[in-house]
Amino acid sequence: VAALFVTRDLAQFLVATRNDAIPAGIRHEGQRALLNWLGCAIGGCRDETVERARTALDPFSGPRCATLIGRGERVDVPSAALLNALASNILDFDDTHMPTVIHPSVPVAAAVFALAEHQPVPGTDLLRSFILGVETECRIGDAVSPGHYAAGWHITATCGVLGAAAAAGVLLGLNAQQMRWALGIAATQASGITAMMGSMSKSYNMAHAAHGGLMAAFLARENFTSSEQALEAPRGFAHVLGKEPQLERITDNLGKNWALSANAYKPFPCGIVLHAVIDGCQQLRAAHHLQADDIGRVDLRLHPLALELAGKQAPQTGLEGKLSAHHTAAVALKLGRAGVAEFTDICVRDKAVIALRNRVVTQADAALSEMEAHIAITLKNGQVMSVHVPHAIGTLERPMSDADLEAKFADLARDTLAPDRVHNLIALAWSLDTLPDASTLIAATLPATRA
Amino acid sequence: VAALFVTRDLAQFLVATRNDAIPAGIRHEGQRALLNWLGCAIGGCRDETVERARTALDPFSGPRCATLIGRGERVDVPSAALLNALASNILDFDDTHMPTVIHPSVPVAAAVFALAEHQPVPGTDLLRSFILGVETECRIGDAVSPGHYAAGWHITATCGVLGAAAAAGVLLGLNAQQMRWALGIAATQASGITAMMGSMSKSYNMAHAAHGGLMAAFLARENFTSSEQALEAPRGFAHVLGKEPQLERITDNLGKNWALSANAYKPFPCGIVLHAVIDGCQQLRAAHHLQADDIGRVDLRLHPLALELAGKQAPQTGLEGKLSAHHTAAVALKLGRAGVAEFTDICVRDKAVIALRNRVVTQADAALSEMEAHIAITLKNGQVMSVHVPHAIGTLERPMSDADLEAKFADLARDTLAPDRVHNLIALAWSLDTLPDASTLIAATLPATRA
Numbered sequence: 081v082a083a084l085f086v087t088r089d090l091a092q093f094l095v096a097t098r099n100d101a102i103p104a105g106i107r108h109e110g111q112r113a114l115l116n117w118l119g120c121a122i123g124g125c126r127d128e129t130v131e132r133a134r135t136a137l138d139p140f141s142g143p144r145c146a147t148l149i150g151r152g153e154r155v156d157v158p159s160a161a162l163l164n165a166l167a168s169n170i171l172d173f174d175d176t177h178m179p180t181v182i183h184p185s186v187p188v189a190a191a192v193f194a195l196a197e198h199q200p201v202p203g204t205d206l207l208r209s210f211i212l213g214v215e216t217e218c219r220i221g222d223a224v225s226p227g228h229y230a231a232g233w234h235i236t237a238t239c240g241v242l243g244a245a246a247a248a249g250v251l252l253g254l255n256a257q258q259m260r261w262a263l264g265i266a267a268t269q270a271s272g273i274t275a276m277m278g279s280m281s282k283s284y285n286m287a288h289a290a291h292g293g294l295m296a297a298f299l300a301r302e303n304f305t306s307s308e309q310a311l312e313a314p315r316g317f318a319h320v321l322g323k324e325p326q327l328e329r330i331t332d333n334l335g336k337n338w339a340l341s342a343n344a345y346k347p348f349p350c351g352i353v354l355h356a357v358i359d360g361c362q363q364l365r366a367a368h369h370l371q372a373d374d375i376g377r378v379d380l381r382l383h384p385l386a387l388e389l390a391g392k393q394a395p396q397t398g399l400e401g402k403l404s405a406h407h408t409a410a411v412a413l414k415l416g417r418a419g420v421a422e423f424t425d426i427c428v429r430d431k432a433v434i435a436l437r438n439r440v441v442t443q444a445d446a447a448l449s450e451m452e453a454h455i456a457i458t459l460k461n462g463q464v465m466s467v468h469v470p471h472a473i474g475t476l477e478r479p480m481s482d483a484d485l486e487a488k489f490a491d492l493a494r495d496t497l498a499p500d501r502v503h504n505l506i507a508l509a510w511s512l513d514t515l516p517d518a519s520t521l522i523a524a525t526l527p528a529t530r531a
Numbered sequence: 532v533a534a535l536f537v538t539r540d541l542a543q544f545l546v547a548t549r550n551d552a553i554p555a556g557i558r559h560e561g562q563r564a565l566l567n568w569l570g571c572a573i574g575g576c577r578d579e580t581v582e583r584a585r586t587a588l589d590p591f592s593g594p595r596c597a598t599l600i601g602r603g604e605r606v607d608v609p610s611a612a613l614l615n616a617l618a619s620n621i622l623d624f625d626d627t628h629m630p631t632v633i634h635p636s637v638p639v640a641a642a643v644f645a646l647a648e649h650q651p652v653p654g655t656d657l658l659r660s661f662i663l664g665v666e667t668e669c670r671i672g673d674a675v676s677p678g679h680y681a682a683g684w685h686i687t688a689t690c691g692v693l694g695a696a697a698a699a700g701v702l703l704g705l706n707a708q709q710m711r712w713a714l715g716i717a718a719t720q721a722s723g724i725t726a727m728m729g730s731m732s733k734s735y736n737m738a739h740a741a742h743g744g745l746m747a748a749f750l751a752r753e754n755f756t757s758s759e760q761a762l763e764a765p766r767g768f769a770h771v772l773g774k775e776p777q778l779e780r781i782t783d784n785l786g787k788n789w790a791l792s793a794n795a796y797k798p799f800p801c802g803i804v805l806h807a808v809i810d811g812c813q814q815l816r817a818a819h820h821l822q823a824d825d826i827g828r829v830d831l832r833l834h835p836l837a838l839e840l841a842g843k844q845a846p847q848t849g850l851e852g853k854l855s856a857h858h859t860a861a862v863a864l865k866l867g868r869a870g871v872a873e874f875t876d877i878c879v880r881d882k883a884v885i886a887l888r889n890r891v892v893t894q895a896d897a898a899l900s901e902m903e904a905h906i907a908i909t910l911k912n913g914q915v916m917s918v919h920v921p922h923a924i925g926t927l928e929r930p931m932s933d934a935d936l937e938a939k940f941a942d943l944a945r946d947t948l949a950p951d952r953v954h955n956l957i958a959l960a961w962s963l964d965t966l967p968d969a970s971t972l973i974a975a976t977l978p979a980t981r982a
């Protein structure tokens with residue numbers, strides 16, 4: 081019976097939650113997520129994907145009060161949400177809510193930071209809105225998992241639009257009725273199919289979610305109405321886009337259990353289902369001083385979904401390389417690395433990498449978890465060595481530390497910001513909870529002070 | 532095997548089709564559809580739904596080169612597509628592609644007319660782009676029918692975004708590769724759930740589709756990539772949003788069979804599944820000189836989907852009245868009419884209408900078509916009269932004539948335009964195929980010449 085009113089109850093929670101109702105550990109996790117997100121946005125901000133989208137959108141930009149992170153051009157608020165979300169997902173380096181495989185920060189952070197340039201907001205309020213947006217998208221995603229993603233829905237986009245609407249609605253000070261409508265307007269915009277993986281539209285799915293969620297909140301503020309039961313209605317979000325949804329997960333223990341406590345950060349800029357492959361290959365390479373030329377065959381055993389998502393045998397571009405178990409195993413074994421440079425077109429087309437990649441054989445094993453890998457290497461001399469990686473580095477079981485996240489941020493920002501500005505931005509991010517104006521953080525992503 | 536490349540083949544058809552490849556009868560049907568659409572947009576342009584959306588969007592408007600039909604304020608091109616689509620659906624008076632129940636003109640016409648104010652285009656080219664956009668959305672809708680709508684997808688929105696993208700892509704002169712991407716970017720934005728019926732977000736679904744399709748075309752023009760097989764891929768549009776799709780319907784007899792030949796126009800501004808109810812009640816009222824007070828009971832037998840969509844027993848607002856078999860039967864019997872005035876909040880809350888509505892009983896009958904109705908009236912004196920309406924007025928079997936459409940347009944425009952401007956606009960619409968600049972038609976929707 082309670083599940084009949086999850087939209088109402090979630091909306092009520094969102095508008096009623098005060099800053100001090102969020103535990104300090106969750107607030108810190110929110111800051112970790114935002115530091116990671118800013119690094120991803122800076123790292124991706126000059127990608128061709130952003131250039132093309134910016135060229136398409138710019139002629140229609142309204143008042144230019146919001147900033148393209150790491151670049152400095154200004155566009156209107158909804159376009160900034162879209163383009164910054166786009167940039168922050170391109171490197172596939174963003175965070176992951178492990179129970180749902182949602183990348184929670186992208187749509188939510190892009191929406192609230194764009195809004196913070198529209199109307200000044202204290203850092204502590206922006207942090208609350210971000211945490212509540214993440215809570216919204218992850219709980220809704222959880223309610224429709226695992227059937228939703230398995231059916232071909234790009235869950236970060238479909239649920240992200242709801243997270244962005246919730247977060248923007250909190251910052252706009254919507255009342256409970258308006259928040260209910262905002263969730264409804266977002267629910268009916270939920271879109272994004274996984275056929276887009278490997279093309280620019282993969283990141284566009286999330287960008288579109290950030291934009292749509294923000295607009296849902298703006299519309300709801302004007303009392304634009306939607307279904308009152310958009311999540312739970314018979315022809316609502318959960319039943320139309322989900323398979324056997326468990327609606328009670330949207331509200332169970334609201335305000336007690338927090339989604340950010342299950343948030344992980346990627347050490348490698350590629351599909352998370354391949355991290356155990358990289359981790360294991362790096363372990364074997366280091367332990368046995370492997371040389372690529374000596375390797376006769378590489379056997380990977382992975383969950384079927386991991387192979388469906390990321391089993392491209394012959395990737396042609398850097399983007400496709402991020403979804404290739406074969407390529408990631410090859411670079412990890414040959415180079416010992418799987419960073420941004422290893423997912424460029426150049427690296428994917430490197431003859432030596434291709435030669436090793438062609439010796440990689442994959443096998444599906446439904447008994448494994450989606451994050452697990454068995455790796456066996458047969459040398460040309462017949463010697464066999466293997467490793468089982470139940471939990472890759474960066475998972476909840478082996479999390480990145482604050483220092484790890486700072487190092488990752490510095491790596492991502494190196495080409496854009498001078499070292500002193502990198503340090504300044506890291507310090508600002510850790511002090512978000514006390515910043516008088518959250519948009520200070522966005523201004524700090526620019527290579528130099530704006531003229 | 533052919534179905535493996537429907538996205539490619541459809542894109543190729545869209546960019547290769549010249550004006551003279553479209554039969555004269557279809558071009559005329561396109562003009563009928565656009566005249567009807569313009570009337571609907573004018574009729575809905577002052578609705579509170581448009582006011583609220585405009586208030587929300589206006590602060591972010593870019594260069595104001597596109598017009599709100601019937602009003603005259605200007606906004607940027609994508610916002611005009613959105614707001615004009617919104618206006619044109621509000622009255623539920625738009626056209627219907629009978630095989631799919633798509634309202635084809637709304638998303639496509641709104642997109643191409645907004646574009647025509649951005650870059651001047653001859654009427655004949657706008658007409659071609661419109662016809663091809665309608666072809667696209669209806670064929671894709673047909674491929675996923677009937678499972679798609681039955682599952683809760685608002686088919687005009689989910690397929691409309693593809694139609695809008697195709698039409699805008701034609702006008703922008705995309706090449707075949709870009710058109711393929713435009714369809715892909717549109718496919719991954721496909722959204723809209725029928726839980727929104729009865730709220731402002733019902734029309735927003737279509738508005739969002741017009742906007743998204745237009746942006747997909749602009750993005751594709753910048754070579755923003757998507758899946759190359761967005762419609763047919765295993766995790767593409769048809770398999771994720773459809774149930775047992777018949778992909779070959781997207782390309783079978785392309786350029787030979789035209790969707791517009793199955794397009795119908797509504798004589799009543801409410802859910803089309805209720806038109807047979809109104810028609811039959813009007814027939815019984817006229818034949819038997821019925822007085823509402825004499826009626827003891829009204830029995831309606833309809834297809835189960837018709838009742839699911841439009842079976843609201845106690846509507847509270849004009850919007851809900853459009854989805855109430857009970858209300859429509861009551862006004863048709865009591866007043867002999869079911870026009871715009873009969874779907875206002877005032878009429879829905881009228882005590883005498885409610886009294887009669889409460890005597891209406893519905894029954895589902897899966898043996899009927901979705902457009903069919905059996906109506907039986909029992910007078911208080913025990914007399915029973917009944918009628919069976921297999922095809923309501925306005926269906927393909929009993930189509931509205933050109934003169935009927937002109938009269939409908941004049942009714943819709945009466946409150947906005949002086950009679951001479953109504954006549955002028957009707958004449959312009961019939962001459963679209965020879966207009967040097969299609970946007971002349973939009974300027975003609977304004978109450979007076981712009982200052």
